[in-house]
Amino acid sequence: MSHMIKNPVLRGFNPDPSILRVGDDYYIATSTFEWFPGVQIHHSRDLVNWELITRPLNRVSQLDLRGIGASQGIWAPCLTYDNGTFYLIYTVVNSFYVKMYDTPNYLVTATDIRGEWSEPVYLNSYGFDPSLFHDEDGRKYIVSMVTDHRVTKRYKGHLVIHEYSAEEQKMIGEPVTIYASQDAYLEGPHIYKRGGYYYLFAADTGTGEGHGQSMLRSRELFGPYEAYQGNSLMTSRDNPDLPLQKAGHGDLVETQNGEWYMVHLCGRPLENRTEKGERKYTLGRETALQKVEWTEDGWLRLANGSVLPDTEVEAPDLPLHPFPVKPARDDFDGAELDISFQSLRVPLDATFYSLSERPGYLRLYGREGLGSKFRQSLIARRWEEHRFTAAAALEFEPSSFKQMAGQILIYDTQNYYYLHVTHHEDLGRCISILSAVNNSYSEPAGYIPLPDNAKRILLRAEVDYDKLQFSYSVDGEEEYEFIGPVLDASTLSDEACQEGWFTGSFAGICCQDLTGFRQPADFDYFEYYNRVQAGSANGHE
DSSP states (O other): OOOEEESOSBOSSOOSOEEEEETTEEEEEEOOBTEESBOEEEEESSSSOOEEEEOSBOSTTTOOOTTOOTTOEEEEEEEEEETTEEEEEEEEESBOSSSSOBOOEEEEEESSTTSOOOOOEEEEOSOSOOEEEEOTTSOEEEEEEOOOOSSSOSOSEEEEEEEEETTTTEEEEEEEEEEEESSOOEEEEEEEEETTEEEEEEEESOSSTTOEEEEEEESSTTOOOEEOTTOOSEEOTTOTTSSSEEEEEEEEEEOTTSOEEEEEEEEOOOSOBOTTSOBOOTTOSEEEEEEEEEOTTSOEEETTSSSSOOSEEEOOSSOOOOOOOOOSEEOOOSSSOOTTOBEESSOOOTTTEESTTTTTSEEEEOBSOTTOSSOOEEEEEEOOSSEEEEEEEEEEOOOSTTEEEEEEEEEETTEEEEEEEEEETTTEEEEEEEEEETTEEEOTTOEEEOOTTOOOEEEEEEEETTEEEEEEESSSSOOOEEEEEEEEGGGSSTTTOSSOOSSOOEEEEEEEETTSSOOEEEEEEEEEEEOOOTTOGGGOO
16 A cells, blocks of 8 residues: 655645655755754655755854844755765845845855864855756766846846865866856756756746746756746646645655655745735645656656646655654743744854753753844744644743733744733733834734732733734633634735735744843743644645
8 A cells, every 4th residue: 555745745844845855754944044053954764754954054154144134044955865975055244124135155065964064165146046066987077056236137047067176175267157047047956867858947937826846958068948838747836725826946856776766845825815815824835756657758747747836745765754753732841942933043052041950941041132143042944734722821920011021923024923920010010912014013912910919920922814813811720811802814924014024934932131130030841732623634724
């Protein structure tokens, strides 16, 4: 009996996937943008079950995102392997919302994918989404799209290839243009060699609902490349009712048994639309897998015979390899934060948090405000489904309105909903909601005083597609009462946000002290679980 791959395989914000097989192990690397550490790598042995195992860019010497804008930072990593070494190439986007992009590209290496990765080697700054191709003769090449700041651009799409010397750790020779056209905008390029052809795989038509995946080929590495007549070979653009939209940005892998699969990004939309008519994607861009096959004339197509991505795909002929299911509640009993959490822009050191100061609790020291792009005491994890519950237990004794701690649902520094405990001059310790929608702020619940003897405050957020309802408890018995109105969760989405639109929504906890004295907050636990419809497969809707 064949098994099925359930798409998306990486649910919630996991865009721009790059896939790699080494022996019996499969790895997918995805973008992390302004979230730290940089680059997520998931592991599988069957293409069905996936587990997050590492984020390689975990030192400031490798990655310093202080001041980076929303949806900038780490873009489109490319993970490859050659002669015992893993290679990871990525872009750090420093400037994007301007005419002149700043897009330095770097390379790090490791002999153990779970181990320590090298310091970065600077490559070039042509554009974003570079990838590394290892040719059969041992030479290595970087292929990259080229950005154009000119008001009148010469080409709609422009790709170059440039040789890289692993021995000298630098680019050598001169770059060669392999694609320059007014026909299609291409990005996320990869090169493969098969059957005497070099295949150029590239995402086309942006990363929105018009997204697709193109393919070109040539007998020579430097071209000329001819396009597949059926381009795009995969797209959802003409089928708005498909569950998986935005399909594109693909990469290929061959199994041990000669089967081929394409990994690609996708999105699951809400029905809510912006004023411009665009559908909203609170989960951001996710990662899916499609089975593909080679035609007799040497081109590639989806195994389903169409250009449309499937939510269920026949799995490869491999033994199933499930991973242990992680508990929904993190009681902060370990020596380190769970890998599901990330912080914004910088690593959290002992000046931000402690798991040992009060064993069994996470202590967050209040730092900068939620609009800061430098030093926030905040940890959060991805939304995975449109329906979920997140909860936390908080002990916090603020003495100023400038001190806050609580539970947050956040897209970026301009868009979040924050259920928090603070201090009010007239009410003393109290609970409130701060709403930020594209830098428009409100307090939809006002300020509600908390009893003096209520040391432990339970916080909860329930999301149901576009609806968010906060609640809280002060008696410790988890008898919650609603606070504030039902809020519009769809504001935390790609299309709804004005500054950033490439990431996805997070649920987490945080602490601010705008007096600068780092008043701490203690969290006994953080809990996240998906709420799914009865009869849904594998816990998915």
